[in-house]
């Protein structure tokens with residue numbers, strides 16, 4: 001079964017986006033990356049991000065992850081923190097630990113193409 005469905009489908013994802021949006025937009029280390037884009041774009045980012053992370057029904061068709069993040073100077077620290085915060089949001093909506101682990105494993109594969117500055 002797809003991670004998306006296992007985590008609870010649309011309803012669970014909507015709850016994750018709300019919770020995650022709050023965590024990211026108030027995070028001291030992460031928020032600067034999103035301060036130049038508006039809140040609608042941040043929600044869009046989170047939604048697209050979750051589509052990639054969970055392999056949902058609307059498969060992501062945007063720019064490649066390398067292209068989308070080129071020049072943003074994303075640090076290793078920020079990357080790890082974003083993944084950690086997502087784990088917390090998934091936990092908050094009741095996702096099983098093994099599913100959170102699968103999401104982490106999938107996102108970790110993108111580390112090398114997104115991170116430009118190793119901190």
Ligand code: HEM
Nearest residue numbers: 033034045048049052062063068074078079082107110114
């Ligand atoms: C962990 C894995 C990540 C995934 C799967 C991911 C996914 C995405 C996606 C799907 C987009 C939209 C691309 C488009 O259609 O144009 C995007 C854009 C963006 N991401 Fe990420 N992202 C990740 C990590 C990060 C991190 C760690 C940061 C910064 C701390 C970040 C900051 C941004 C910003 C600022 C944009 C907007 C770029 C623009 O519109 O010019 N992302 N990301």
